[in-house]
Amino acid sequence: MSRLPSLLREFRSPGTLAAAAFLGLLIVAAVLAPWVAPYDPLAQSSHRLLSPGGAHLLGTDQFGRDVFSRLVTGARVDLLVSFGAAGLAAFLGVSIGLVGGTSRGLVRMLTMRGIEVILAFPPIVFALLVVTLFGPGALTLVVTMGILFAPSFARIVYGEVLTISNLEYVQASRVIGSSRRRILGRVILPGVLPPVLVQLSLTVATAMLLSSGLSYLGLGVVPPTPSWGGMIAEGQALMMQSPLLLLFSSGVVVATVLCFSVLADALERALDPRRGRGRRPATPAKPLSVS
Amino acid sequence: MRTLSSGGARSALRLAAATTAAALVLTACSGGSGSEDNGGGTLRFGLDSDVPNLVTPQNQGSASMMLNSVLHRGLVAYDADGEVVPALAERWEEEGNQVFTFHLREGLTFHDGSDLTSDDVKATFEHLRDPEAVAKLFPVAEGIESIETPDELTAVVQLAEPDAAFLPYLADVSGAILPSESIGADDPTYVGAGPFSFVSYEQGSSFVVERFDEYYEPDEPAYDTIEFQILPDQSARDNALLSGSVDMISFVGWSSYDQVENAANLVLDETEGPFMYLQFNTTPESPFSDPRVRQAVAYAVDRQAVVDSALGGEGAPLWGMPMPESSDFYNDDQANYYEQDLDKARQLLAEAGYPDGFTARMLSSSQYDFHQNTALSVQGDLEKIGIELEMNLPDWPTRLQLGAEGAYDIAVYGTVGVTNDPAWLDQMLTPAGSQNAPFGYDDPTVNELLDRGRAAADEDERKAIYDELGEHVLEQAPIIGLAWRSQAYGYVDTIEGFSNIPGFLTFDSGYTLASAAPK
Numbered sequence: 001m002s003r004l005p006s007l008l009r010e011f012r013s014p015g016t017l018a019a020a021a022f023l024g025l026l027i028v029a030a031v032l033a034p035w036v037a038p039y040d041p042l043a044q045s046s047h048r049l050l051s052p053g054g055a056h057l058l059g060t061d062q063f064g065r066d067v068f069s070r071l072v073t074g075a076r077v078d079l080l081v082s083f084g085a086a087g088l089a090a091f092l093g094v095s096i097g098l099v100g101g102t103s104r105g106l107v108r109m110l111t112m113r114g115i116e117v118i119l120a121f122p123p124i125v126f127a128l129l130v131v132t133l134f135g136p137g138a139l140t141l142v143v144t145m146g147i148l149f150a151p152s153f154a155r156i157v158y159g160e161v162l163t164i165s166n167l168e169y170v171q172a173s174r175v176i177g178s179s180r181r182r183i184l185g186r187v188i189l190p191g192v193l194p195p196v197l198v199q200l201s202l203t204v205a206t207a208m209l210l211s212s213g214l215s216y217l218g219l220g221v222v223p224p225t226p227s228w229g230g231m232i233a234e235g236q237a238l239m240m241q242s243p244l245l246l247l248f249s250s251g252v253v254v255a256t257v258l259c260f261s262v263l264a265d266a267l268e269r270a271l272d273p274r275r276g277r278g279r280r281p282a283t284p285a286k287p288l289s290v291s
Numbered sequence: 292m293r294t295l296s297s298g299g300a301r302s303a304l305r306l307a308a309a310t311t312a313a314a315l316v317l318t319a320c321s322g323g324s325g326s327e328d329n330g331g332g333t334l335r336f337g338l339d340s341d342v343p344n345l346v347t348p349q350n351q352g353s354a355s356m357m358l359n360s361v362l363h364r365g366l367v368a369y370d371a372d373g374e375v376v377p378a379l380a381e382r383w384e385e386e387g388n389q390v391f392t393f394h395l396r397e398g399l400t401f402h403d404g405s406d407l408t409s410d411d412v413k414a415t416f417e418h419l420r421d422p423e424a425v426a427k428l429f430p431v432a433e434g435i436e437s438i439e440t441p442d443e444l445t446a447v448v449q450l451a452e453p454d455a456a457f458l459p460y461l462a463d464v465s466g467a468i469l470p471s472e473s474i475g476a477d478d479p480t481y482v483g484a485g486p487f488s489f490v491s492y493e494q495g496s497s498f499v500v501e502r503f504d505e506y507y508e509p510d511e512p513a514y515d516t517i518e519f520q521i522l523p524d525q526s527a528r529d530n531a532l533l534s535g536s537v538d539m540i541s542f543v544g545w546s547s548y549d550q551v552e553n554a555a556n557l558v559l560d561e562t563e564g565p566f567m568y569l570q571f572n573t574t575p576e577s578p579f580s581d582p583r584v585r586q587a588v589a590y591a592v593d594r595q596a597v598v599d600s601a602l603g604g605e606g607a608p609l610w611g612m613p614m615p616e617s618s619d620f621y622n623d624d625q626a627n628y629y630e631q632d633l634d635k636a637r638q639l640l641a642e643a644g645y646p647d648g649f650t651a652r653m654l655s656s657s658q659y660d661f662h663q664n665t666a667l668s669v670q671g672d673l674e675k676i677g678i679e680l681e682m683n684l685p686d687w688p689t690r691l692q693l694g695a696e697g698a699y700d701i702a703v704y705g706t707v708g709v710t711n712d713p714a715w716l717d718q719m720l721t722p723a724g725s726q727n728a729p730f731g732y733d734d735p736t737v738n739e740l741l742d743r744g745r746a747a748a749d750e751d752e753r754k755a756i757y758d759e760l761g762e763h764v765l766e767q768a769p770i771i772g773l774a775w776r777s778q779a780y781g782y783v784d785t786i787e788g789f790s791n792i793p794g795f796l797t798f799d800s801g802y803t804l805a806s807a808a809p810k
Binding site for chain 2 (some may be wrong): 064217222
């Protein structure tokens with residue numbers, strides 16, 4: 001891709017590099033969790049609330065479970081849920097946006113107004129409703145957040161499609177008689193991908209926050225399976241005795257979300273069309289705020 | 292029997308609660324204190340829960356019991372040791388635990404100045420035995436056959452059958468005598484005959500009462516005012532006591548015990564009151580319909596681990612019958628019946644036809660972390676004998692609903708007896724207990740022993756009956772005791788006369804606020 005050099009340039013800044021390195025390490029650790037974790041994350045023992053150091057790198061929780069092993073295994077769950085949700089949201093959103101942007105009349109109205117209906121739901125309330133109906137669990141989380149975050153993708157793509165459709169190369173393609181499917185998939189889609197990519201990295205961060213929040217409320221990943229949000233909830237109860245439990249679990253969430261945001265910023269700068277051709281920039285919509 | 296919905300911290304939406312409570316503490320701090328200087332002064336009490344619509348005869352949790360116990364009095368009450376003592380009735384006679392003649396004190400009045408007569412007693416008891424009223428004392432009040440009032444100061448209560456539990460139940464704060472005209476009213480009038488009368492209530496914030504000069508004990512209460520500050524968040528409540536913005540709190544958090552104990556001017560008044568237990572679905576579809584499987588669980592679970600992981604190391608393991616040591620019916624052998632023996636557990640499972648274990652549904656709630664953590668601790672232990680538990684941890688109301696519907700194989704629950712008298716066990720071992728009881732468990736032997744236990748008049752005979760019941764229940768194991776929960780009040784050491792009534796009666800401790808006084 002022609003924008004690769006600018007991407008590399010962005011990554012030369014120490015902040016971006018550090019964020020990328022942290023996330024890379026996290027992802028590797030999560031993938032290799034069963035080998036990285038020194039203990040079974042579910043194994044209870046009588047060594048409760050040990051301080052960090054010694055046999056347990058980050059100490060143990062009130063069940064005598066190894067905190068480091070739980071963080072690493074929790075990363076696996078949390079990353080899977082966040083990427084799954086962001087991926088699903090991107091797929092749904094891009095599809096809806098493409099259809100909405102290239103249709104006329106009723107179809108456009110149905111798709112884009114439908115998106116606005118989803119936007120009208122406060123995310124936490126919507127998640128509460130779905131979890132109450134279908135029961136908590138990782139799959140419920142992915143589907144719920146996939147639906148919740150799809151509108152921001154759809155709107156970006158919709159806007160981009162409207163702009164791109166009037167550009168000469170698209171008209172040229174139309175003139176030479178390309179099928180509608182070909183124009184959509186081969187001509188317009190590549191043009192809308194850069195902002196989608198930026199939105200994707202932002203959505204991963206937001207999904208991670210929301211899934212941690214739901215797990216914290218007992219509506220996400222079901223214990224004893226470790227999840228960061230669940231670990232924060234457990235740590236909070238023991239804030240006075242073992243403040244480190246809370247610090248580790250919330251620290252890792254903050255760090256991960258921050259890194260994804262830094263990465264998204266870098267990506268946005270690298271892919272900013274203003275640095276390349278003179279096309280109107282597409283500002284990624286902020287994902288729904290989680291509050 | 293009451294469920295402890297006001298206990299512990301709410302894990303769901305805890306953050307919001309913490310913020311609100313923190314704001315409350317801040318207001319309390321800046322509001323200026325300057326109390327308990329002259330005379331009786333003000334007692335500032337950090338209460339664990341709000342009671343938006345106080346209905347005295349109903350079971351509304353421990354915070355309502357605290358408010359009821361300062362506003363109201365019944366014919367009898369509990370003293371600091373948990374003994375039944377005269378209250379509005381100065382004395383009574385009973386015939387075979389079936390006919391009770393209560394003699395009221397002379398010159399009793401309610402807070403509004405109206406006279407308290409035997410007519411009010413009759414009206415109150417009529418209300419308690421009305422199934423529509425959902426009174427907490429209904430289990431004994433339904434046995435009332437008639438109430439006669441030969442004169443203004445005498446009430447004769449006739450029971451259909453002898454009931455040894457009648458007086459202990461009546462001493463509960465929900466047995467308070469109410470002005471006949473306020474009974475069944477939609478909005479609480481707060482008018483009673485207790486040591487303090489109502490001043491003001493601000494929802495979610497405060498409940499203020501003042502000394503009632505016509506209280507039947509001439510020297511009580513010592514305090515002019517009690518200001519209940521509603522502090523539902525546990526750490527905010529603990530901090531309010533530690534920082535001196537309140538003088539006394541209920542439900543001291545386990546994690547704050549050391550801090551309160553070590554503080555130079557604070558007292559930690561603790562008892563083992565409520566307890567955690569396992570209940571089984573005993574219907575034929577459940578693997579736990581076989582008593583041997585239930586016994587296997589009883590031998591597999593490490594009770595000390597439950598105390599350490601779920602109750603913050605406070606409280607005590609419960610290896611047998613849930614009977615408080617302070618009860619006259621405590622039996623040491625039955626209190627320590629089981630021990631952890633994984634080989635025996637596996638053997639029992641094999642005998643029951645599950646040599647390789649099985650998978651079952653565990654129900655608990657994520658709303659209270661000690662409920663969830665108890666379930667997790669049990670899950671870890673049962674895994675060792677091959678029983679895999681699938682966790683279902685919904686919010687508290689859903690937990691109660693699923694429990695009542697029997698949508699579980701094994702469930703964690705916490706409760707407290709109404710009295711230290713074992714008559715309350717019908718609320719845990721028979722279908723009358725609803726969600727407190729193991730689903731589908733209706734054992735004729737248990738029912739018969741419970742009936743006999745209440746009907747018997749002689750203490751020794753009753754003790755023998757309840758020992759027999761204990762033996763049967765431990766063998767059948769429809770419920771399995773896990774751990775005693777520690778329940779503590781914390782207060783400044785200048786308060787004397789307040790007492791945490793031991794055992795199940797800990798939530799009746801508000802009775803002793805009448806005799807509490809600043810040094």
